Amino acid sequence: MPGMSDDQGRHRGEIGTMRDDIGGVDTGAGGTWASGDYARVGNRWLLVGELLCETAGIRPGERVIDVATGTGNTALAAARRFADVTGVDYVPALLEHARARAAAEGLDVRFEHGDALELAHPDGAFDVAVSTFGVQYVPDQERAAAELLRVVRPGGRIALASWAPDGYLGELLRLVGRYTAGASGDAAPTRWGTAKHLERLLGPHASSLECAERQWRFRFRSPADMIGYFRAYFGPLTVAFDVLDDAGREALTADLTRHIEAAGAAPGGTVEVPSTYLEAVAVLAS
Template identity: 50%
Template structure:
């Protein structure tokens, strides 16, 4: 497979974005999503599992706790170093490999289960990424994903940032992976028994400002947006984020609780 120079340039910028800040701190907050997905996928001990766009290893580690044979892949070396340290701390034999979700270094049908938690959805070439997920999954194997939805809090977050710093033109929004029609387009007849279940994760912070500070410092996409804007426009974005959180906040105890919708996607690779 080959990619266009435009997509290659976008991917290079994405790598720098995810390497900035401290994505591991954000990933630590959403670890429960991976635990829930692995349980929903009902993966058996001894299964061969690959976690695509693993980041700091959330889903890979969750699968390894089920005594699976696990590999996590990501194209950001710094995130993989964090993942290796986490797995080593738990004495889990997970192997982490630097690789692109759009060009997985795997044989056809090599894996019993293919996972990705809010990871592969950010690949700029969505069709190519979906084709890779299905290619490396064995016939009858499981594909399990967790993707943010366009109508949830994270979808609103991306739109809020995008109004100040527009995304690259011609690239489909990552949150389209959070809609059933788009998932059916991406996977087509390569999967059967496609199930798309809406779930909710709740971010918990001391205040709306605490959320804005955390994501400005740790989450690459928002950190880079602030860097691009400069001080004056950055203050406007900060105010936008605080207002966004206030609109989604459901806490009644003086803290901040932000329900964030995602879809849990389970499918079976066609064939036998």
């Protein structure tokens, strides 16, 4: 594959891990989300979890599970609404960060090491399942959706915020896939960011499914600043730059720069790049 280094055996193994692990389901040795520093990236969209909990109507005393919680943005937002919250993620370092954040705020949240494809909870254990830019990365999308449906009681709610195919994150993930043989088509994480896909995954089990496109804006000093930030801290891009050779890294950087310059010119030479995401709430049939 153009842009790959000569050590094909090692790199194919790493790429395979990236594809399998990209949503917190680690079936290999790499650990994409343990690469970089997701806490730094996740801090940039703290408000998305708050907005999702508002749209979902989280109420005091409700049992809420945040799947692929990362550093706990949405779990903490639910806990601030006095819900009984459990956060699940596969990466121990992210869970440690989430626990520290909860302790700093004096919030009572259970953070558990677990697999989004095999949640360690009985059927109907929760009133609400939430996930913000999390479960969409799990490679087996049907099984991930089935687990969300299983652990939420009849009449309960599933609330999701998922990056859409258009916008910066969608383009970033497409470029990573193009350069590293990552997931595309039916397996693309950004399919969760389309109402059509969620209708297929959740619609048959829901009495209602409401979807709305939102935009999150990334603000950086320059295209180079933005690329450097995501390269250092956003696991999929960190891994991509690690497995590409010099020519591949140069080409990927050029593609990212062109996209940012086209989408994000702002006053003073800075960049403001919009990234579309889908906010969705499904109410399950009783």
